[in-house]
Amino acid sequence: MTEKKQLRQREDVPEEQTWQLTDLFTDTAAFNLACEELIGQAHDIASHQGTMLHSADELYTTVAAYFRAEELADRIFNYGEHLYNSDMTAAAGQSASAQAQQTVTAFNAATAFVTAALPHITSTQLADFYQKNPKLRRFDFIFTQAQQRQAHILPAGEETLLSALGQTITAPESIYNKLNNADIDFGTMKDSHGNLIPLSKEKIYQLYQSPDRQVRRTAAEKFATAYAHSAYTFAEAWQQHVHTQNTVAQLRHYHSAREMDLASQFIPESVFTTLVDTVHEFLPSLHKYYALRKRVLRLDPLYAYDLSVPLVGEAPLKPTYEKAQQWALAALAVLGDDYVQHLQEEFGNRWIDVAENTGKLSGGYEEDAFGVHPYVLLNWSNTYRAASTLAHESGHAMQSVYADAHQPYWYSQYSMFIAEIASTCNESLLNHYMRSQFQDNHRVQAYLLTESVEDLLNTIFNQTKYAEFENYAYVTDAQGDSLTPDKLNDKTAALDALYAGDDVAPNPWANNSWARIPHYYMNYYLYQYATSKAVANTLAKRILTDPATAVPQYKEFLSAGASDYPLAIVKKAGIDMTKPDYIREALQVFDQQVDELAALLDVE
Protein backbone atom coordinates (compact mmCIF):
# COMPACT_ATOMS: atom_id res chain seq x y z
CA MET A 1 0.00 0.00 0.00
CA THR A 2 1.35 3.42 -0.91
CA GLU A 3 1.58 6.19 1.66
CA LYS A 4 -1.07 8.88 1.36
CA LYS A 5 0.80 11.69 -0.34
CA GLN A 6 0.40 15.32 0.59
CA LEU A 7 -1.99 16.91 -1.93
CA ARG A 8 -1.34 20.31 -3.44
CA GLN A 9 -3.63 23.27 -2.90
CA ARG A 10 -5.60 24.28 -6.01
CA GLU A 11 -3.66 27.55 -6.35
CA ASP A 12 -0.36 25.64 -6.49
CA VAL A 13 -1.35 23.58 -9.56
CA PRO A 14 0.42 24.91 -12.69
CA GLU A 15 -2.03 26.67 -14.99
CA GLU A 16 -1.37 24.38 -17.96
CA GLN A 17 -2.67 21.46 -15.88
CA THR A 18 -6.02 23.17 -15.23
CA TRP A 19 -8.98 23.62 -17.51
CA GLN A 20 -9.73 26.90 -19.23
CA LEU A 21 -13.16 27.81 -17.85
CA THR A 22 -12.99 31.30 -19.34
CA ASP A 23 -13.85 29.61 -22.66
CA LEU A 24 -17.35 29.26 -21.17
CA PHE A 25 -17.65 32.72 -19.58
CA THR A 26 -14.89 35.29 -19.43
CA ASP A 27 -15.58 36.10 -15.76
CA THR A 28 -18.15 35.92 -12.96
CA ALA A 29 -19.93 39.01 -14.28
CA ALA A 30 -20.45 37.34 -17.69
CA PHE A 31 -21.71 34.18 -15.93
CA ASN A 32 -24.16 36.20 -13.83
CA LEU A 33 -25.39 38.00 -16.92
CA ALA A 34 -25.94 34.67 -18.72
CA CYS A 35 -28.00 33.40 -15.77
CA GLU A 36 -30.22 36.49 -15.97
CA GLU A 37 -30.52 36.06 -19.71
CA LEU A 38 -31.61 32.43 -19.33
CA ILE A 39 -34.37 33.37 -16.89
CA GLY A 40 -35.53 36.04 -19.37
CA GLN A 41 -35.60 33.46 -22.18
CA ALA A 42 -37.52 31.03 -19.94
CA HIS A 43 -40.22 33.71 -19.39
CA ASP A 44 -40.49 34.29 -23.14
CA ILE A 45 -40.86 30.58 -23.82
CA ALA A 46 -43.41 30.21 -21.02
CA SER A 47 -45.60 32.81 -22.72
CA HIS A 48 -46.26 30.18 -25.43
CA GLN A 49 -47.73 27.70 -22.96
CA GLY A 50 -51.20 26.73 -24.12
CA THR A 51 -50.70 28.16 -27.61
CA MET A 52 -47.62 26.35 -28.92
CA LEU A 53 -49.67 23.80 -30.86
CA HIS A 54 -52.04 26.40 -32.34
CA SER A 55 -50.05 26.99 -35.51
CA ALA A 56 -46.93 25.90 -37.37
CA ASP A 57 -45.23 29.22 -36.66
CA GLU A 58 -46.10 29.09 -32.96
CA LEU A 59 -44.65 25.60 -32.73
CA TYR A 60 -41.49 26.57 -34.60
CA THR A 61 -40.91 29.69 -32.51
CA THR A 62 -41.42 27.84 -29.25
CA VAL A 63 -39.26 24.81 -30.05
CA ALA A 64 -36.44 26.85 -31.61
CA ALA A 65 -36.39 29.23 -28.62
CA TYR A 66 -36.46 26.25 -26.26
CA PHE A 67 -33.35 24.61 -27.75
CA ARG A 68 -31.50 27.93 -27.99
CA ALA A 69 -32.13 28.47 -24.30
CA GLU A 70 -31.28 24.87 -23.39
CA GLU A 71 -27.90 25.27 -25.06
CA LEU A 72 -27.23 28.28 -22.84
CA ALA A 73 -28.50 26.32 -19.82
CA ASP A 74 -25.95 23.60 -20.61
CA ARG A 75 -23.15 26.12 -20.72
CA ILE A 76 -24.22 27.63 -17.40
CA PHE A 77 -24.43 24.18 -15.84
CA ASN A 78 -20.96 23.26 -17.18
CA TYR A 79 -19.42 26.39 -15.70
CA GLY A 80 -20.94 25.90 -12.23
CA GLU A 81 -20.12 22.19 -12.10
CA HIS A 82 -16.53 22.42 -13.32
CA LEU A 83 -15.66 25.38 -11.10
CA TYR A 84 -17.13 23.55 -8.09
CA ASN A 85 -15.51 20.19 -8.92
CA SER A 86 -12.05 21.81 -9.27
CA ASP A 87 -12.08 22.55 -5.54
CA MET A 88 -15.25 21.78 -3.62
CA THR A 89 -13.97 23.70 -0.58
CA ALA A 90 -13.67 27.02 -2.45
CA ALA A 91 -16.43 29.60 -1.98
CA ALA A 92 -16.35 30.76 -5.64
CA GLY A 93 -17.15 27.25 -6.94
CA GLN A 94 -19.81 26.65 -4.29
CA SER A 95 -21.68 29.82 -5.14
CA ALA A 96 -21.35 29.42 -8.94
CA SER A 97 -22.60 25.84 -8.72
CA ALA A 98 -25.54 26.79 -6.49
CA GLN A 99 -26.44 29.67 -8.81
CA ALA A 100 -26.17 27.47 -11.91
CA GLN A 101 -28.37 24.81 -10.35
CA GLN A 102 -30.99 27.30 -9.23
CA THR A 103 -31.08 28.97 -12.63
CA VAL A 104 -31.24 25.73 -14.61
CA THR A 105 -33.93 24.27 -12.29
CA ALA A 106 -36.03 27.42 -12.74
CA PHE A 107 -35.55 27.19 -16.51
CA ASN A 108 -36.54 23.51 -16.55
CA ALA A 109 -39.65 24.13 -14.46
CA ALA A 110 -40.80 27.03 -16.63
CA THR A 111 -40.29 25.17 -19.93
CA ALA A 112 -41.19 21.54 -19.06
CA PHE A 113 -44.47 22.04 -20.95
CA VAL A 114 -42.58 22.14 -24.29
CA THR A 115 -41.38 18.53 -24.36
CA ALA A 116 -44.55 17.41 -22.55
CA ALA A 117 -46.68 18.82 -25.39
CA LEU A 118 -44.80 17.16 -28.24
CA PRO A 119 -46.32 13.64 -27.97
CA HIS A 120 -49.77 15.22 -28.42
CA ILE A 121 -49.10 16.38 -31.98
CA THR A 122 -50.89 14.00 -34.33
CA SER A 123 -49.26 12.88 -37.60
CA THR A 124 -51.93 14.71 -39.66
CA GLN A 125 -51.30 17.89 -37.70
CA LEU A 126 -47.55 17.51 -38.16
CA ALA A 127 -47.85 16.98 -41.93
CA ASP A 128 -49.96 20.12 -42.11
CA PHE A 129 -47.47 22.09 -39.98
CA TYR A 130 -44.55 20.97 -42.20
CA GLN A 131 -46.34 22.37 -45.20
CA LYS A 132 -47.02 25.68 -43.53
CA ASN A 133 -43.55 26.06 -42.05
CA PRO A 134 -40.95 23.75 -43.67
CA LYS A 135 -38.28 24.89 -41.16
CA LEU A 136 -40.05 22.65 -38.63
CA ARG A 137 -38.54 19.65 -40.41
CA ARG A 138 -35.25 20.48 -38.67
CA PHE A 139 -36.81 18.94 -35.59
CA ASP A 140 -38.36 15.99 -37.40
CA PHE A 141 -36.59 13.27 -35.44
CA ILE A 142 -37.52 14.99 -32.16
CA PHE A 143 -41.20 14.94 -33.19
CA THR A 144 -41.00 11.35 -34.44
CA GLN A 145 -39.60 10.09 -31.14
CA ALA A 146 -42.22 12.02 -29.17
CA GLN A 147 -45.00 10.48 -31.24
CA GLN A 148 -43.67 7.01 -30.61
CA ARG A 149 -44.07 7.58 -26.89
CA GLN A 150 -47.68 8.68 -27.32
CA ALA A 151 -49.20 5.26 -26.55
CA HIS A 152 -47.52 5.27 -23.14
CA ILE A 153 -48.52 8.76 -22.04
CA LEU A 154 -51.56 8.81 -19.74
CA PRO A 155 -54.43 11.29 -19.71
CA ALA A 156 -53.39 14.62 -18.15
CA GLY A 157 -55.05 13.94 -14.76
CA GLU A 158 -53.30 10.59 -14.39
CA GLU A 159 -49.93 12.07 -15.39
CA THR A 160 -50.44 14.71 -12.68
CA LEU A 161 -51.15 12.00 -10.12
CA LEU A 162 -48.06 10.04 -11.11
CA SER A 163 -45.81 13.07 -11.07
CA ALA A 164 -47.18 14.07 -7.63
CA LEU A 165 -46.05 10.64 -6.42
CA GLY A 166 -42.56 11.10 -7.93
CA GLN A 167 -40.77 11.16 -4.59
CA THR A 168 -42.65 8.08 -3.38
CA ILE A 169 -41.74 6.18 -6.54
CA THR A 170 -38.04 6.77 -5.97
CA ALA A 171 -38.26 6.28 -2.17
CA PRO A 172 -36.88 2.70 -2.18
CA GLU A 173 -33.74 3.95 -3.91
CA SER A 174 -33.33 6.81 -1.41
CA ILE A 175 -33.76 4.38 1.46
CA TYR A 176 -31.22 2.01 -0.12
CA ASN A 177 -28.72 4.83 -0.55
CA LYS A 178 -29.08 5.88 3.09
CA LEU A 179 -28.59 2.28 4.22
CA ASN A 180 -25.69 1.63 1.87
CA ASN A 181 -23.84 4.90 2.46
CA ALA A 182 -24.82 6.33 5.81
CA ASP A 183 -25.95 3.48 8.09
CA ILE A 184 -23.67 0.69 7.02
CA ASP A 185 -20.66 0.05 9.26
CA PHE A 186 -17.84 -2.21 8.11
CA GLY A 187 -15.96 -1.94 11.41
CA THR A 188 -12.20 -2.28 11.64
CA MET A 189 -9.61 -4.96 10.92
CA LYS A 190 -5.88 -5.57 11.20
CA ASP A 191 -3.80 -5.14 8.04
CA SER A 192 -0.75 -7.29 7.21
CA HIS A 193 1.44 -5.12 9.50
CA GLY A 194 -0.92 -5.69 12.43
CA ASN A 195 -2.27 -2.13 12.35
CA LEU A 196 -5.95 -1.66 13.14
CA ILE A 197 -7.59 0.12 10.18
CA PRO A 198 -11.09 1.52 9.79
CA LEU A 199 -12.92 -0.02 6.81
CA SER A 200 -14.82 1.64 3.99
CA LYS A 201 -15.95 0.19 0.65
CA GLU A 202 -12.94 1.77 -1.10
CA LYS A 203 -10.58 0.39 1.54
CA ILE A 204 -12.04 -3.11 1.21
CA TYR A 205 -11.63 -3.07 -2.59
CA GLN A 206 -7.99 -2.05 -2.02
CA LEU A 207 -7.48 -4.88 0.45
CA TYR A 208 -8.80 -7.38 -2.12
CA GLN A 209 -5.54 -6.74 -3.97
CA SER A 210 -3.37 -7.53 -0.96
CA PRO A 211 -0.88 -10.36 -1.51
CA ASP A 212 -1.70 -11.46 2.06
CA ARG A 213 -4.56 -13.92 1.70
CA GLN A 214 -5.71 -13.66 5.32
CA VAL A 215 -6.12 -9.90 4.83
CA ARG A 216 -8.25 -10.51 1.72
CA ARG A 217 -10.39 -13.08 3.48
CA THR A 218 -10.99 -10.92 6.56
CA ALA A 219 -11.88 -7.94 4.37
CA ALA A 220 -14.38 -10.09 2.45
CA GLU A 221 -15.90 -11.39 5.69
CA LYS A 222 -16.24 -7.88 7.10
CA PHE A 223 -17.91 -6.79 3.88
CA ALA A 224 -20.43 -9.64 3.88
CA THR A 225 -21.16 -9.35 7.61
CA ALA A 226 -22.03 -5.66 7.34
CA TYR A 227 -24.64 -6.40 4.66
CA ALA A 228 -25.93 -9.48 6.50
CA HIS A 229 -26.80 -7.28 9.52
CA SER A 230 -29.47 -5.46 7.48
CA ALA A 231 -30.35 -8.23 5.03
CA TYR A 232 -34.13 -7.92 5.48
CA THR A 233 -34.13 -4.16 5.02
CA PHE A 234 -31.91 -4.39 1.91
CA ALA A 235 -34.19 -7.06 0.42
CA GLU A 236 -37.32 -5.05 1.26
CA ALA A 237 -35.93 -1.87 -0.35
CA TRP A 238 -35.04 -3.81 -3.49
CA GLN A 239 -38.41 -5.59 -3.61
CA GLN A 240 -40.27 -2.28 -3.25
CA HIS A 241 -38.21 -0.68 -5.99
CA VAL A 242 -38.84 -3.57 -8.36
CA HIS A 243 -42.54 -3.71 -7.53
CA THR A 244 -42.97 0.04 -8.06
CA GLN A 245 -41.23 -0.10 -11.45
CA ASN A 246 -43.35 -3.08 -12.48
CA THR A 247 -46.48 -1.16 -11.45
CA VAL A 248 -45.46 1.98 -13.37
CA ALA A 249 -44.77 -0.18 -16.43
CA GLN A 250 -48.23 -1.69 -16.16
CA LEU A 251 -49.88 1.71 -15.74
CA ARG A 252 -48.07 2.96 -18.84
CA HIS A 253 -49.24 0.00 -20.90
CA TYR A 254 -45.94 -1.85 -21.18
CA HIS A 255 -45.72 -5.64 -20.88
CA SER A 256 -42.85 -5.37 -18.43
CA ALA A 257 -40.46 -2.99 -16.71
CA ARG A 258 -37.77 -4.29 -19.06
CA GLU A 259 -39.78 -3.33 -22.12
CA MET A 260 -40.41 0.12 -20.60
CA ASP A 261 -36.80 0.79 -19.61
CA LEU A 262 -35.31 -0.36 -22.91
CA ALA A 263 -37.99 1.55 -24.85
CA SER A 264 -36.76 4.80 -23.28
CA GLN A 265 -33.89 4.54 -25.80
CA PHE A 266 -35.87 2.56 -28.41
CA ILE A 267 -33.92 -0.65 -27.73
CA PRO A 268 -35.78 -3.89 -28.53
CA GLU A 269 -35.69 -6.50 -25.77
CA SER A 270 -33.97 -8.96 -28.11
CA VAL A 271 -30.75 -6.93 -27.62
CA PHE A 272 -30.88 -7.89 -23.93
CA THR A 273 -31.73 -11.58 -24.45
CA THR A 274 -29.15 -11.92 -27.25
CA LEU A 275 -26.50 -10.53 -24.90
CA VAL A 276 -27.31 -13.05 -22.16
CA ASP A 277 -27.51 -16.02 -24.53
CA THR A 278 -24.28 -15.18 -26.33
CA VAL A 279 -22.33 -14.52 -23.15
CA HIS A 280 -23.44 -17.98 -21.96
CA GLU A 281 -21.88 -19.50 -25.09
CA PHE A 282 -18.52 -18.11 -23.96
CA LEU A 283 -18.62 -19.12 -20.29
CA PRO A 284 -16.05 -21.87 -21.00
CA SER A 285 -13.57 -19.11 -21.97
CA LEU A 286 -14.21 -17.38 -18.67
CA HIS A 287 -13.75 -20.68 -16.79
CA LYS A 288 -10.46 -21.15 -18.64
CA TYR A 289 -9.27 -17.79 -17.29
CA TYR A 290 -10.21 -18.66 -13.71
CA ALA A 291 -8.38 -21.98 -14.05
CA LEU A 292 -5.29 -20.05 -15.20
CA ARG A 293 -5.58 -17.71 -12.20
CA LYS A 294 -5.76 -20.69 -9.90
CA ARG A 295 -2.60 -22.23 -11.42
CA VAL A 296 -0.59 -19.00 -11.51
CA LEU A 297 -1.49 -17.96 -7.97
CA ARG A 298 -1.10 -21.57 -6.76
CA LEU A 299 -4.28 -21.36 -4.72
CA ASP A 300 -6.51 -24.37 -4.20
CA PRO A 301 -9.31 -23.72 -3.55
CA LEU A 302 -9.52 -20.34 -5.25
CA TYR A 303 -12.19 -18.09 -3.72
CA ALA A 304 -13.96 -14.99 -5.01
CA TYR A 305 -11.77 -12.85 -2.72
CA ASP A 306 -8.69 -14.11 -4.63
CA LEU A 307 -9.89 -12.77 -7.96
CA SER A 308 -8.51 -9.23 -7.66
CA VAL A 309 -4.89 -10.07 -6.73
CA PRO A 310 -2.59 -8.84 -9.53
CA LEU A 311 -1.22 -11.74 -11.58
CA VAL A 312 2.00 -9.91 -12.43
CA GLY A 313 2.85 -8.32 -9.09
CA GLU A 314 3.61 -4.62 -9.07
CA ALA A 315 2.47 -2.68 -12.16
CA PRO A 316 5.49 -2.33 -14.49
CA LEU A 317 4.46 0.91 -16.30
CA LYS A 318 4.69 4.30 -14.59
CA PRO A 319 4.09 6.93 -17.29
CA THR A 320 4.12 10.67 -16.68
CA TYR A 321 1.13 12.64 -17.98
CA GLU A 322 3.24 13.84 -20.95
CA LYS A 323 4.22 10.26 -21.77
CA ALA A 324 0.58 9.14 -21.59
CA GLN A 325 -0.39 11.90 -24.05
CA GLN A 326 2.26 10.59 -26.47
CA TRP A 327 0.94 7.05 -26.08
CA ALA A 328 -2.64 8.18 -26.74
CA LEU A 329 -1.61 10.18 -29.83
CA ALA A 330 0.35 7.22 -31.22
CA ALA A 331 -2.25 4.58 -30.32
CA LEU A 332 -5.13 6.58 -31.82
CA ALA A 333 -3.24 7.67 -34.95
CA VAL A 334 -4.99 4.77 -36.72
CA LEU A 335 -8.18 6.87 -36.52
CA GLY A 336 -6.73 9.45 -38.90
CA ASP A 337 -5.03 12.85 -38.94
CA ASP A 338 -8.23 14.74 -38.20
CA TYR A 339 -8.76 12.66 -35.04
CA VAL A 340 -5.18 13.23 -33.90
CA GLN A 341 -5.52 16.94 -34.57
CA HIS A 342 -8.60 17.15 -32.34
CA LEU A 343 -6.75 15.22 -29.64
CA GLN A 344 -3.90 17.72 -29.84
CA GLU A 345 -6.40 20.54 -29.40
CA GLU A 346 -7.81 18.75 -26.36
CA PHE A 347 -4.34 18.29 -24.83
CA GLY A 348 -2.94 21.67 -25.86
CA ASN A 349 -5.85 24.03 -25.25
CA ARG A 350 -6.59 23.20 -21.62
CA TRP A 351 -9.78 21.19 -22.08
CA ILE A 352 -8.49 18.89 -19.33
CA ASP A 353 -8.12 19.46 -15.61
CA VAL A 354 -5.24 17.09 -15.02
CA ALA A 355 -3.75 17.12 -11.55
CA GLU A 356 -5.06 16.11 -8.15
CA ASN A 357 -5.47 18.88 -5.60
CA THR A 358 -7.19 19.29 -2.24
CA GLY A 359 -10.97 19.46 -2.49
CA LYS A 360 -11.11 18.23 -6.09
CA LEU A 361 -13.77 15.70 -7.14
CA SER A 362 -12.27 12.20 -7.34
CA GLY A 363 -12.34 9.96 -10.43
CA GLY A 364 -12.75 11.29 -13.95
CA TYR A 365 -15.49 12.50 -16.29
CA GLU A 366 -16.19 14.25 -19.59
CA GLU A 367 -18.91 16.84 -20.13
CA ASP A 368 -19.60 18.60 -23.39
CA ALA A 369 -20.38 22.29 -23.76
CA PHE A 370 -21.87 22.64 -27.24
CA GLY A 371 -20.45 25.60 -29.14
CA VAL A 372 -17.42 25.72 -26.82
CA HIS A 373 -15.66 22.35 -26.41
CA PRO A 374 -15.77 19.30 -24.15
CA TYR A 375 -14.24 19.41 -20.68
CA VAL A 376 -12.46 16.49 -19.01
CA LEU A 377 -11.70 16.02 -15.32
CA LEU A 378 -8.85 13.68 -14.33
CA ASN A 379 -6.93 12.96 -11.13
CA TRP A 380 -3.60 12.10 -12.63
CA SER A 381 -1.29 9.43 -11.16
CA ASN A 382 1.68 7.90 -12.99
CA THR A 383 0.01 4.57 -13.78
CA TYR A 384 -1.13 2.68 -16.86
CA ARG A 385 -4.70 2.89 -15.49
CA ALA A 386 -4.48 6.68 -15.56
CA ALA A 387 -3.17 6.59 -19.14
CA SER A 388 -6.10 4.34 -20.01
CA THR A 389 -8.50 6.79 -18.31
CA LEU A 390 -7.00 9.63 -20.37
CA ALA A 391 -7.70 7.62 -23.56
CA HIS A 392 -11.19 6.76 -22.26
CA GLU A 393 -12.27 10.32 -21.41
CA SER A 394 -10.69 11.56 -24.64
CA GLY A 395 -12.92 9.05 -26.47
CA HIS A 396 -15.96 10.76 -24.95
CA ALA A 397 -14.50 14.17 -25.80
CA MET A 398 -13.82 13.22 -29.42
CA GLN A 399 -17.34 11.85 -29.88
CA SER A 400 -18.60 15.23 -28.65
CA VAL A 401 -16.26 17.06 -31.04
CA TYR A 402 -17.47 15.06 -34.06
CA ALA A 403 -21.14 15.16 -33.05
CA ASP A 404 -21.02 18.91 -32.37
CA ALA A 405 -19.34 19.59 -35.72
CA HIS A 406 -21.96 17.63 -37.68
CA GLN A 407 -25.20 18.08 -35.77
CA PRO A 408 -27.31 20.99 -34.55
CA TYR A 409 -27.45 21.35 -30.77
CA TRP A 410 -30.66 19.33 -30.43
CA TYR A 411 -29.12 16.24 -32.07
CA SER A 412 -25.67 16.58 -30.53
CA GLN A 413 -26.04 14.86 -27.13
CA TYR A 414 -25.54 11.15 -27.84
CA SER A 415 -27.62 8.70 -25.83
CA MET A 416 -26.51 6.73 -22.79
CA PHE A 417 -26.83 3.49 -24.73
CA ILE A 418 -23.96 4.40 -27.07
CA ALA A 419 -21.98 6.69 -24.74
CA GLU A 420 -19.43 4.12 -23.55
CA ILE A 421 -18.48 2.81 -27.00
CA ALA A 422 -16.02 5.48 -28.15
CA SER A 423 -14.42 5.67 -24.70
CA THR A 424 -13.78 1.95 -24.28
CA CYS A 425 -12.79 1.53 -27.94
CA ASN A 426 -9.92 3.94 -27.17
CA GLU A 427 -8.91 1.82 -24.16
CA SER A 428 -8.68 -1.25 -26.43
CA LEU A 429 -6.67 0.65 -29.05
CA LEU A 430 -4.27 1.92 -26.38
CA ASN A 431 -3.83 -1.56 -24.94
CA HIS A 432 -3.12 -2.98 -28.39
CA TYR A 433 -0.59 -0.25 -29.19
CA MET A 434 1.23 -0.71 -25.90
CA ARG A 435 1.52 -4.45 -26.44
CA SER A 436 3.07 -3.78 -29.84
CA GLN A 437 5.61 -1.47 -28.17
CA PHE A 438 6.68 -3.99 -25.55
CA GLN A 439 6.70 -7.16 -27.62
CA ASP A 440 9.93 -8.46 -26.12
CA ASN A 441 9.07 -7.64 -22.53
CA HIS A 442 7.14 -10.60 -21.13
CA ARG A 443 6.25 -8.91 -17.87
CA VAL A 444 4.76 -5.85 -19.57
CA GLN A 445 2.96 -8.08 -22.10
CA ALA A 446 1.46 -10.15 -19.31
CA TYR A 447 0.50 -7.02 -17.39
CA LEU A 448 -1.24 -5.45 -20.41
CA LEU A 449 -2.99 -8.67 -21.37
CA THR A 450 -4.25 -9.07 -17.79
CA GLU A 451 -5.58 -5.49 -17.88
CA SER A 452 -7.45 -6.23 -21.10
CA VAL A 453 -8.78 -9.61 -19.98
CA GLU A 454 -9.92 -8.26 -16.59
CA ASP A 455 -11.55 -5.32 -18.28
CA LEU A 456 -13.55 -7.56 -20.61
CA LEU A 457 -14.37 -9.84 -17.69
CA ASN A 458 -15.66 -6.97 -15.55
CA THR A 459 -17.62 -5.22 -18.27
CA ILE A 460 -18.97 -8.01 -20.44
CA PHE A 461 -19.23 -11.10 -18.23
CA ASN A 462 -19.87 -9.50 -14.82
CA GLN A 463 -22.31 -6.84 -15.99
CA THR A 464 -24.27 -9.46 -17.92
CA LYS A 465 -24.40 -11.58 -14.77
CA TYR A 466 -25.73 -8.59 -12.82
CA ALA A 467 -28.24 -7.86 -15.58
CA GLU A 468 -29.49 -11.44 -15.31
CA PHE A 469 -29.92 -11.04 -11.57
CA GLU A 470 -31.79 -7.77 -12.06
CA ASN A 471 -34.07 -9.38 -14.62
CA TYR A 472 -34.73 -12.31 -12.27
CA ALA A 473 -35.96 -9.88 -9.61
CA TYR A 474 -38.35 -8.14 -12.00
CA VAL A 475 -39.75 -11.40 -13.35
CA THR A 476 -40.14 -12.89 -9.85
CA ASP A 477 -42.06 -9.86 -8.61
CA ALA A 478 -44.22 -9.75 -11.74
CA GLN A 479 -45.22 -13.35 -11.00
CA GLY A 480 -46.43 -12.25 -7.58
CA ASP A 481 -43.58 -13.86 -5.62
CA SER A 482 -41.70 -12.04 -2.88
CA LEU A 483 -37.97 -11.32 -2.90
CA THR A 484 -36.70 -12.61 0.42
CA PRO A 485 -33.00 -12.43 1.40
CA ASP A 486 -32.82 -16.24 1.04
CA LYS A 487 -34.17 -16.18 -2.49
CA LEU A 488 -31.85 -13.35 -3.51
CA ASN A 489 -28.86 -15.12 -1.93
CA ASP A 490 -29.73 -18.38 -3.70
CA LYS A 491 -30.02 -16.66 -7.07
CA THR A 492 -26.67 -14.93 -6.51
CA ALA A 493 -25.04 -18.25 -5.62
CA ALA A 494 -26.49 -19.94 -8.71
CA LEU A 495 -25.33 -17.17 -11.06
CA ASP A 496 -21.89 -16.99 -9.41
CA ALA A 497 -21.49 -20.76 -9.87
CA LEU A 498 -22.62 -20.61 -13.49
CA TYR A 499 -20.21 -17.77 -14.36
CA ALA A 500 -17.24 -18.86 -12.25
CA GLY A 501 -17.25 -22.56 -13.12
CA ASP A 502 -15.62 -25.30 -11.07
CA ASP A 503 -12.33 -23.53 -10.35
CA VAL A 504 -13.76 -20.87 -8.07
CA ALA A 505 -15.00 -22.39 -4.82
CA PRO A 506 -18.34 -21.18 -3.42
CA ASN A 507 -18.37 -18.86 -0.38
CA PRO A 508 -21.89 -19.28 1.07
CA TRP A 509 -21.37 -16.39 3.50
CA ALA A 510 -20.74 -13.98 0.60
CA ASN A 511 -23.97 -14.71 -1.29
CA ASN A 512 -25.49 -11.41 -0.17
CA SER A 513 -23.24 -9.49 -2.60
CA TRP A 514 -26.41 -8.38 -4.47
CA ALA A 515 -27.01 -5.84 -1.68
CA ARG A 516 -23.81 -3.95 -2.53
CA ILE A 517 -24.70 -2.89 -6.05
CA PRO A 518 -26.36 0.54 -6.28
CA HIS A 519 -26.74 0.20 -10.07
CA TYR A 520 -29.61 -2.23 -9.52
CA TYR A 521 -31.67 0.88 -8.79
CA MET A 522 -30.91 2.32 -12.23
CA ASN A 523 -33.52 0.26 -14.09
CA TYR A 524 -31.89 -2.00 -16.68
CA TYR A 525 -28.80 0.16 -16.94
CA LEU A 526 -26.10 -2.46 -16.32
CA TYR A 527 -26.52 -4.50 -19.51
CA GLN A 528 -25.46 -1.42 -21.48
CA TYR A 529 -21.93 -1.64 -20.05
CA ALA A 530 -21.68 -5.11 -21.55
CA THR A 531 -23.19 -4.27 -24.95
CA SER A 532 -21.07 -1.08 -25.24
CA LYS A 533 -17.85 -2.88 -24.37
CA ALA A 534 -18.62 -5.69 -26.81
CA VAL A 535 -19.27 -3.17 -29.60
CA ALA A 536 -16.12 -1.23 -28.67
CA ASN A 537 -13.90 -4.28 -28.60
CA THR A 538 -15.20 -5.55 -31.92
CA LEU A 539 -14.80 -2.07 -33.45
CA ALA A 540 -11.22 -1.78 -32.18
CA LYS A 541 -10.41 -5.13 -33.75
CA ARG A 542 -11.91 -4.07 -37.10
CA ILE A 543 -10.20 -0.66 -36.98
CA LEU A 544 -6.86 -2.41 -36.56
CA THR A 545 -7.40 -5.13 -39.15
CA ASP A 546 -9.33 -3.19 -41.83
CA PRO A 547 -8.92 0.55 -41.21
CA ALA A 548 -9.87 1.50 -44.79
CA THR A 549 -13.44 0.27 -44.17
CA ALA A 550 -13.77 0.56 -40.41
CA VAL A 551 -12.38 4.07 -39.78
CA PRO A 552 -14.76 6.00 -42.11
CA GLN A 553 -17.69 4.00 -40.67
CA TYR A 554 -16.50 4.81 -37.17
CA LYS A 555 -16.36 8.55 -37.98
CA GLU A 556 -19.95 8.36 -39.22
CA PHE A 557 -20.89 6.79 -35.91
CA LEU A 558 -19.06 9.53 -33.95
CA SER A 559 -20.61 12.27 -36.05
CA ALA A 560 -24.19 11.03 -35.75
CA GLY A 561 -24.74 12.36 -32.20
CA ALA A 562 -28.39 11.68 -31.39
CA SER A 563 -29.72 12.27 -34.91
CA ASP A 564 -31.07 8.72 -35.18
CA TYR A 565 -32.07 5.75 -33.01
CA PRO A 566 -29.13 4.36 -31.00
CA LEU A 567 -29.16 1.02 -32.83
CA ALA A 568 -29.21 2.78 -36.21
CA ILE A 569 -26.22 4.89 -35.14
CA VAL A 570 -24.23 1.81 -34.11
CA LYS A 571 -25.13 0.27 -37.46
CA LYS A 572 -23.32 3.18 -39.15
CA ALA A 573 -20.17 1.77 -37.54
CA GLY A 574 -20.94 -1.56 -39.21
CA ILE A 575 -22.43 -3.38 -36.23
CA ASP A 576 -25.89 -4.90 -36.03
CA MET A 577 -26.76 -5.16 -32.34
CA THR A 578 -29.86 -7.25 -32.96
CA LYS A 579 -27.57 -10.14 -33.97
CA PRO A 580 -25.12 -12.03 -31.73
CA ASP A 581 -22.08 -11.68 -34.02
CA TYR A 582 -20.59 -8.54 -32.46
CA ILE A 583 -20.63 -10.17 -29.00
CA ARG A 584 -19.05 -13.33 -30.38
CA GLU A 585 -16.31 -11.30 -32.08
CA ALA A 586 -15.55 -9.46 -28.83
CA LEU A 587 -15.51 -12.62 -26.75
CA GLN A 588 -13.32 -14.43 -29.26
CA VAL A 589 -10.77 -11.68 -28.57
CA PHE A 590 -11.19 -12.44 -24.85
CA ASP A 591 -10.65 -16.15 -25.42
CA GLN A 592 -7.56 -15.54 -27.53
CA GLN A 593 -6.09 -13.12 -24.98
CA VAL A 594 -6.56 -15.69 -22.21
CA ASP A 595 -4.57 -18.17 -24.33
CA GLU A 596 -1.82 -15.61 -24.95
CA LEU A 597 -1.68 -14.83 -21.26
CA ALA A 598 -1.50 -18.52 -20.43
CA ALA A 599 1.45 -18.92 -22.81
CA LEU A 600 3.27 -16.12 -20.95
CA LEU A 601 2.41 -17.06 -17.39
CA ASP A 602 1.74 -20.74 -17.27
CA VAL A 603 3.49 -22.47 -14.45
CA GLU A 604 2.80 -26.08 -15.34
Ligand SMILES: [Zn+2]
Ligand atom coordinates in the same frame (compact mmCIF):
# COMPACT_ATOMS: atom_id res chain seq x y z
ZN1 LIG B 1 -16.98 6.74 -19.73
